[in-house]
Amino acid sequence: MxxxxxxxxxxxxxxxxxxxxxxxxxxxxxxxxxxxxxxxCVIVMVVNEFQEIAMLHQSYISDEFETFVAGFMTPGETAEQAAVREVKEELGLEVEHLEYAGTHWFAKREQLMHAFIGYVKKRNFVLSTEVNGANWVTFEEAPKRMFPDRPGNTQHILYRQYTVHINGK
Ligand SMILES: [Zn+2]
Incomplete structure (x- = not known):
């Protein structure tokens, strides 16, 4: 602005x-x-030990596509702290390991997205009121539910980084 x-x-x-x-x-x-x-802002692709990805339904963002955990950083907080906090707030899960995935400019909203992969243990979600629903989705299924892969879309950047790990195993 x-x-x-x-x-x-x-x-x-x-x-x-x-x-x-x-x-x-x-x-x-x-x-x-x-x-x-x-x-x-932070955006976190949350994955569990079965290589499943947490896909969120947030009707204030989209009824067609599903989201990752995301939110605004607050003053005094690091991006890492914000990422852990947002996963806890939105899904009720504890991040065990956080992997950095760079920063990405989201021109549509003038936001600098700090991207992470958040590794958690598979648990039932405890959803915040911002989240209408969430599911553990297989690695193969997840891209079908994500927003289209356009420039500035951080979901696919995260997914591609995670893919390298999967294929490397
Ligand atoms: Zn003045």
């Missing part, structure tokens, strides 16, 4: 040269630059 008005005093910002960063919105009143902001 690019600021147009000062979040502190409310006046219209002007573009001002900020060193190497080029023109940046600036408040003459507060004498402060307001750099573009975006949300940092």
């Amino acid at each position: 690019r600021y147009k008005y000062c979040p502190e005093c409310g006046i219209k910002l002007i573009d001002r040269q900020a060193g190497d960063d080029g023109l940046v919105p600036y408040c003459n009143e507060c004498q402060k630059y307001w750099f573009d902001t975006f949300a940092s």
Whole structure:
């Protein structure tokens, strides 16, 4: 998001040269630059010891496709902590091992997605109210339920990374 008005005093910002960063919105009143902001989020593909993947149904996102665990990072939290917290909140499961899968820009929502594979023990889910349903789905079945594989889709990036492990065994 690019600021147009000062979040502190409310006046219209002007573009001002900020060193190497080029023109940046600036408040003459507060004498402060307001750099573009975006949300940092985590997305976690949760897998169990039987190579099954947790697929979530969240009707506020889609009734057609199923999601992975995802959520906003909160200030003071690392991406790793957010990933573990979101898996606990949404599915009621404890992550035993977290594997990093890079960061990915989700242009549609201006979000930087920090991607992880979260390894858990197979348990029944304890769902949050954000989740309408969840299922353990086989490795082969999961892609059929995921969002289409388009640029910016982090589900398939995670799935491909996990595939390398499966095939390597
Ligand atoms: Zn201001």
